[in-house]
Amino acid sequence: xxxxxxxxxxxxxxxxxxxxxxxxxxxxxxxxxxxxxxxxxxxxxxxxxxxxxxxxxxxxxxxxxxxxxxxxxxxxxxxxxxxxxxxxxxxxxxxxxxxxxxxxxxxxxxxxxxxxxxxxxxxxxxxxxxxxxxxxxxxxxxxxxxxxxxxxxxxxxxxxxxxxxxxxxxxxxxxxxxxxxxxxxxxxxxxxxxxxxxxxxxxxxxxxxxxxxxxxxxxxxxxxxxxxxxxxxxxxxxxxxxxxxxxxxxxxxxxxxxxxxxxxxxxxxxxxxxxx
Ligand SMILES: Nc1ncnc2c1ncn2[C@@H]1O[C@H](COP(=O)(O)OP(=O)(O)O)[C@@H](O)[C@H]1O
Ligand SMILES: [Mg+2]
Numbered sequence: 001x002x003x004x005x006x007x008x009x010x011x012x013x014x015x016x017x018x019x020x021x022x023x024x025x026x027x028x029x030x031x032x033x034x035x036x037x038x039x040x041x042x043x044x045x046x047x048x049x050x051x052x053x054x055x056x057x058x059x060x061x062x063x064x065x066x067x068x069x070x071x072x073x074x075x076x077x078x079x080x081x082x083x084x085x086x087x088x089x090x091x092x093x094x095x096x097x098x099x100x101x102x103x104x105x106x107x108x109x110x111x112x113x114x115x116x117x118x119x120x121x122x123x124x125x126x127x128x129x130x131x132x133x134x135x136x137x138x139x140x141x142x143x144x145x146x147x148x149x150x151x152x153x154x155x156x157x158x159x160x161x162x163x164x165x166x167x168x169x170x171x172x173x174x175x176x177x178x179x180x181x182x183x184x185x186x187x188x189x190x191x192x193x194x195x196x197x198x199x200x201x202x203x204x205x206x207x208x209x210x211x212x213x214x215x216x217x218x219x220x221x222x223x224x225x226x227x228x229x230x231x232x233x234x235x236x237x238x239x240x241x242x243x244x245x246x247x248x249x250x251x252x253x254x255x256x257x258x259x260x261x262x263x264x265x266x267x268x269x270x271x272x273x274x275x276x
Contacts, residue, residue, distance in 0.1 A: 017079060018044045018173055018205035019065055024074035025230070026060050034060040036230030037074070044079070044172075045203040049216035051262065052226030052234075053269045058209045061231065062175045065207065066096050080172040097166030097204075101178040103158040105150040112137070112146040115164045122169065136164040139198060156187035163195075167202075176208045180215070189250075192218055196245060213266065217258040218250060225265040235265035 019042040026035040034057040042048050050058050063069040064076055080095035105114045115136055119129040137143045140160040150158055159179060166174060180188045196219060199206055210216050216223045217239055225235045239258050241249050249255050 016044055017077075018042050018046070019079075019207065020075075020077045021061070021065070022075045024061075024064060024071045024076060026057065026064065026069070027072045033230040035064075035071075036232050038232060040224060040233065042205055042207060044205055046222065047199055047206045047208065047220045049220035049223045050207060050209045050226065051211060051213060051216045051223060051266065052231055053228050053266070054211065056226045056229050056269065057231030058226065059177055062098070062177050062207065062209060065173075066098055066175055078173065095172055097169065097171035097174045099159075099162050099166045099174070099176040099179045101181050103150070103162040105158060105161055107150050109149070110146065111142060111148050111150070111153070111161050114150070114161055115168050118165060118169050132168050132170075133164075136168040139167060140164045141194070154187075155183050156191060159183065159191060160194075163198075167198075171204065173205045173207070176206065178209050178211065181210070181212075188215070193246065195219065200244060213259050213262045217255060217262060218245065223258075223262050225262060226269070228269040234269065237261050237265065 019040070021038050021040045024035055024038040025033070027033045038057075038061060040048075040061075050061065052058055060069065064071050065078065078096070106117070112133055116129055116133045119132060124132070134143065134146075137146055140163050142157065142160050142164060145153065145157065150161070153161065162179070180191050183191065192215065208216075208219055210219075220239055223237045223239060224233055225237070226232065227234045237258065241252075241254060241258075
């Protein structure tokens, strides 16, 4: 009689799913309703972009997935290293890598020590940590700057350090909150390409928040468009494009078409707001 019934928390319904949000809402103590009934499933190894107007709850959603903030209602489940779990329960802080808009580096110490921090916190043995730090720096192309200090680096390089720090624990899931928003366009394009190359090699699940329609389409396999606050999903647009993506895709008619679709899905969220 019980056949087919899926118990909450059994994990049986999220085979192949890395992150699952069901009916997630968030009302802050201040009374601000940030998220309203957010439903989102992200497959293992998928690259999803989350776009929406400022203040619609994108950062809130990422913090909830990371277990840094509790939802007011709804169910959040993440799967990592082959195990099922809920954020904040059993996550050692290593299963999920988080990259913020600000690189948030420690200014008083070297690039190498900044990248090593999560391993120190996880008490990884020194020899093993050394190897992992070198590998992470290599991946982001910063090995020769290991001894430099953050003040000696450009904005793009600081962001690479931040990315290396998120990758050093070899997380299954990478959450990125508008990481390239403050960079100039050329640096941003370069980091977009490098991030795609990393994703192709490592096949991590990536949830990438951006308010750039162009960036969301260029990077992701699926663009999830959110409504204005309280954020819900307004539309999902699958982006199927020839791999590997590069300048050819960025200048193609298909790319423009996808961007137009995402913009159209976003438009109602901006109606009634001042253009400024
Ligand atoms: N810690 C908090 N306490 C109270 N309100 C918050 C907090 N964090 C965010 N908010 C509010 O929740 C809404 C969504 O914020 P946020 O998730 O940062 O949006 P986004 O990242 O899409 O710009 C905003 O109105 C913001 O002011
Ligand atoms: Mg935000």
